[in-house]
Structures are given as structure tokens and as C-alpha cells.
Amino acid sequence: MSVHTESQKPRRTILDIQNWKKDAQPLVMLTAYDFAMAQAVDEAGVDLILVGDSGGMVSLGYSTTVPVTMEDMLFMVTSVCRAKTNALVIADMPYLSYEITTEEAIRNAGRLIKTAGADAVKIEGGVKRHETIQAMVKAGIPVMGHVGLTPQTAQSLGGFKVQGKSLAAARDIILDAEAVQDAGAFSIVLEAIPAALSGVITGRLNIPTIGIGAGPKCDGQVLVTHDVLGLFQNFKPKFVRRYAELHPLIVKACQEYGEDVRTGNFPAAEHTFSIDEKILQQLVEELDKITTQN
Ligand code: KIV
Numbered sequence: 622m623s624v625h626t627e628s629q630k631p632r633r634t635i636l637d638i639q640n641w642k643k644d645a646q647p648l649v650m651l652t653a654y655d656f657a658m659a660q661a662v663d664e665a666g667v668d669l670i671l672v673g674d675s676g677g678m679v680s681l682g683y684s685t686t687v688p689v690t691m692e693d694m695l696f697m698v699t700s701v702c703r704a705k706t707n708a709l710v711i712a713d714m715p716y717l718s719y720e721i722t723t724e725e726a727i728r729n730a731g732r733l734i735k736t737a738g739a740d741a742v743k744i745e746g747g748v749k750r751h752e753t754i755q756a757m758v759k760a761g762i763p764v765m766g767h768v769g770l771t772p773q774t775a776q777s778l779g780g781f782k783v784q785g786k787s788l789a790a791a792r793d794i795i796l797d798a799e800a801v802q803d804a805g806a807f808s809i810v811l812e813a814i815p816a817a818l819s820g821v822i823t824g825r826l827n828i829p830t831i832g833i834g835a836g837p838k839c840d841g842q843v844l845v846t847h848d849v850l851g852l853f854q855n856f857k858p859k860f861v862r863r864y865a866e867l868h869p870l871i872v873k874a875c876q877e878y879g880e881d882v883r884t885g886n887f888p889a890a891e892h893t894f895s896i897d898e899k900i901l902q903q904l905v906e907e908l909d910k911i912t913t914q915n
Contacts, residue, residue, distance in 0.1 A: 630707045632707050633669070633708055633709040634709070635709070637668075637709075638669065638807055638808055639807045641829045641840055641841070642827065642828075642829055642840055647841050647842060648668050648669065648840055648841025648842075649666070649668050649669070649842065650667060650668065650670070650671055650711075650842070650843035651665075651671070651844060651845075651846045651849065652671045652672065652673045652676065652843070652844075652846045653670050653672065653704075654672060654676035654679075654701065655680070655700045656701065656703050658701075658846060659701040659703075659704035659706055662708070662846060663704060669708055669711055669831075669843075670701060670708045670711070671711045671743065671843060672711065672713060672739065673845065674713040674714075674772075675713075675845045675847075676693075676697050678853075678855075679848075685775070686715070686772050686773055687716050687773060689716065691729055691732065694712060694713065694714070694715050694718075695732060695733065695737050698710070698733055698737035698738065698739050699737040702738030702739065709740045709741065711739065711740065711741045711742065711743050712734075712741070714726070714730060715773075716774075719744050719750075723752060723753050723756040726744075726757060727757055731760075734762060741762070741764065742757070742762060742764055743764070743766070744764065744765075745767045745768075745772070745773050745774065746768070746771060746774075747766065747768045747793075747794070747797020747799075748796055748800040750766070750801070751800045751801075751803065753804075754766065754804035754806055755804040755805060758804065758805030763807050764805070764806045764807065765807065765808050765810065765831075766798070766801030766809035766810065767809065767810040768811060769784045769785060769794055769810075769811050769812040770784050770813035770814070770834070772812075782813070783813050783834070784813055784814050785814040785818050791815075794811075795818075795822060795825065798826060799825065802826050802828050806828060807828060808830070808831060809829075810833060811831070811832050811839060812833045812834055813833070813834040813860070815836070818835075819836050820838035823840060831843050835860075844861060844862075848861040848863070849861070849863065849864050849865070850864065851867050851868055852867050854868055
């Protein structure tokens, strides 16, 4: 019997996600980097919230995800977790927070889970990260993998390009995905690979695949919320569908506010606090007395 009342939606669990393949409905994941956005995407009913290191670019203004620090991630993850969402919260581990030693990887993942409150962490890489994922899972940390285009090491992949188009590259991505599953990850992101290759990988794995620029054959989809909402203006990847254009709306609203302040149209009576007339009168008299004494 469920311990939840009618009004309380049960929070998603790692087990729910792991078993998702049996469900016909695709998993829905979106990113959030702060409290307000986490509340909004959760209210929209997403299954997973990713506090991606993409937040370093779209929210903190770095030009790539490479400079993102553990402190940046802890700040964003803590803010998202304060929203106490029904969706599971996955924290991206930033570049070089998990590659140096497995001990360091476990310690940093532990900070994102114990200190900031994430449910799981995500790391980039396949075969090369097998040992790290295995050690983290052994330590009780739920891990999501990420293969294909891995933005933290995009430079060594030839830039932000579709991956897995040659036979050798496609084979390598399959091996990477299988290594992630074999190491104990509960799900995996496939980024910027051909749709048919995602289909092959999704068919071979028992854990759910979540695609971004990987076509419709994955078990779920993820996008960066700032791209979905038209909040990030610097560029728009081919695989993004915009559902709103918020940037011009924000500019317009802020312009109207500025105009109202400059013309004295804001604040109006309804935004203003009053004081009892008698108290005001007494105050004026007291101040007058002090002024005349001096
Ligand atoms: O950081 C991020 O938002 C991601 C997604 C692109 C999957 O890793």
C-alpha cells in the first residue's frame, strides 16, 4: 500500500527510472539551475531534472562547460534541491572533478549528493570511465552516463560535431554505452549521434537511454531549458525546438518598467504602504520642534 496521500504525488526513484524501459511512455528530462526554474519544470511534470554543467554557459556566462567548478555546481544544485521536486534531481559532475582519481570522484559526487541534495550524478565518457562509475556505484552513488558528443572534451572530438558517423566511431560509441551499463549506471545520455545508432544502442541496453540530438528512438529526451524557452541567445543547436521566445518578452517587460519609473507611473497607490494621518502629523510636529530648537 502507498504511504502517499491523494494530493501528494510520489517522488520519482532511481528504481522507477531504471525500470522505465518496460513503460511505453518516453522519459522527460529538462535542465534547471535555480529554485524558480526547478519549481516550474517540476510543475510541468518532468520525470528528471538535470542540473547540467550547461548552466555554466546559459546561466553563469562561461563560453564552454570546461571552466565550471565544483563550487558552481554545488551552488546551482543546492538551489534546485530547495524546490523539493517530484522529479529526480541529477547533478552533472564538472570537468576534472572525476577524472583524476576514483577517490576524488567519489568525494566530489558525495558533496553533490550529501551537501547539495542531488539524487544522482552524471559523468561524461564510456570505456575510459568504467572503473570510476563502478567505484561510485559500489560506494552507493547512483550514476547516469553520457556518451557520444561529450561537451567537456569536445575539443578532442573535433569540436561540437555529430559523433559516430563512421563505422569505427559508431562501434566505439556502442562500446562506450555498454561499458557505462556494465559499470552499473542506472541510465545514459546519448548526445549528438545519428538516430539509427541511438536505436541500435537503445535496443542493446537494459538501462534507459535519454537522447539530446540523438533522434526519437531513445527511451527519453532531454533539452536545455534555456534553449527550449528562448532564454539563451548566443546560439541554437540544430536539435533544439523552441517552445517560447522569452528573451524579447523579458526585454520588453524591463523596458516598460524603466519607462514607468522614469515617468512616475510606478509605483502606483496599490504598491504603496500608508501611515496613520495622526501619527504622520505628530512626526512632522516633532521634527519641526527639533529644527526650531537648533
Ligand atoms: O549539461 C547539460 O545540460 C547536459 C545535457 C546536454 C545532457 O549534459
